[in-house]
Amino acid sequence: MAIIKKVGFVGTGIMGAPMARNIAQSGFQVSVYNRTAEKANPLKEFGIKIAKSIPELAKDSDIVITMVSDTPDVLEVIEGPNGIAQNLAAGSTIIDMSTVSPSATKELSSRLSSIGLSMLDAPVSGGSWGAEQGTLAIMVGGDEAVLSQCLPVLESMGQRITHMGPNGMGQTTKLVNQILVAGTLSAVAEAMVFAAAHGSDLEKTIDAVGAGAAGSWQLSNLGPRMINGDFAPGFMIKLQQKDLRLVLEAGSVSNVPLAVTALSKEWLGIAESLGASEEGTQAIIKSVEKLAGVVARRPNSSN
């Protein structure tokens, strides 16, 4: 396996754009492809080349990274007509960093292997804030030697890179991550509205309970945004809904009763019905507020 110099990147959305930028800033030659080409244009100033098509991108890359929305998108850009697979040199690697179905990932990697291509599933956690800062957690499934070869590229985007096992196990770990994120977030929303309804000082409450057994990343990072009415997306509700659909589908196959996870998806669904689909997941609080008839935000908040 040769040293990687040229990295192709498909999908330059809210996550993909800063990830591609970080790869370029680590010294790799990066070219990107995005379905809506104009969205990729701001990346030019970082020395990134904008490819006109996936074949053009794949033919000019040592490895290709995909960061798209859902399972069908991954299958389309990799295996579709004019896809990555038929245009990438044999022996190369595709790294899918999207969050998609673990079982579809396992099958895809097996098909790619049969045509001489390696694959890593390497979904991330940390949201657009983590993507911007290059501090994403990356959960990797696939061959360990392939991971070693790709590590310098992954290290340009993230800090905690864990090899979880064979293909599919990166995606499985990401779904575990989303179960934890969803249930914890729901608890934070219920807690903040309860506190507000009972006359608590919400900032003081987060301080008082956040350092102990009630503490979590969700409380420390999204609690203050909830009570300040800051619903800018680090991670959009509609994308968490897609991830939780994958979680519940997988849990349904394995018969794991994900009651709190399913209910958390409902809380997020109510927020979507209130117009918060493209807001950050912290906007889940709008659901609880609506049903309680209480707003858990400080009177001087901006929103």
Add this chain to the structure above:
Amino acid sequence: MAIIKKVGFVGTGIMGAPMARNIAQSGFQVSVYNRTAEKANPLKEFGIKIAKSIPELAKDSDIVITMVSDTPDVLEVIEGPNGIAQNLAAGSTIIDMSTVSPSATKELSSRLSSIGLSMLDAPVSGGSWGAEQGTLAIMVGGDEAVLSQCLPVLESMGQRITHMGPNGMGQTTKLVNQILVAGTLSAVAEAMVFAAAHGSDLEKTIDAVGAGAAGSWQLSNLGPRMINGDFAPGFMIKLQQKDLRLVLEAGSVSNVPLAVTALSKEWLGIAESLGASEEGTQAIIKSVEKLAGVVARRPNSSN
């Protein structure tokens, strides 16, 4: 208000005993009363006096702390016949560190005030581990001047002592704490069983996701106990069930829809039906395991 020298302590259970010991070891003269007197005997070796009755304890104390199970117990030891209130010198303070109803606390403090007694509600978070180490978080409701006077005593038991507002607000904050703890714990249990059912390495999973957006005290501290089959109580399920009953009662009065909290109480209730009532709250995983038909514990675990 005079300097506090003599502290009476009612209720020397799994939490109260180490709390009373820490007060004594900070230099206060401590006497204790426990309904089952023998349980208090081991405290003698720390220079603690065992009182034969509440009146004997109250007459010999500058302040009295109560650490009992539920609202009726607090009302009984404070206002019952031969209770603390009728035996404590006027101008003294009662600190209730039990977790009980915020509204009952507010009413109790008002009645005590009318007979010349001050009260603080000062429930704690951190479980028996925090009680042993003197690292409890303490959430205080009541008069700020009274809190200042009692601070040296509270500091002997805890690290983060926050004044939340008037009487009742300490208890309200504790209920907020329990909403957060319960929902986060449920998410950890569902995540661990999902991970096990999908063939994940559970220790590696906790490491991979624990430092990011999925991270929580519950995951870092109780996740490893779950997967090691260590169900020794830091905080017993039956006591969390009592606290969650208080949460749901209060939420019902204020019309806050605590869906995930209620469901978490159900998960804990299933664990109780499986015999885990006096185990630690991490035994919630037994419920998810039972329904999934999967055991999320490592093969070499002891239990």
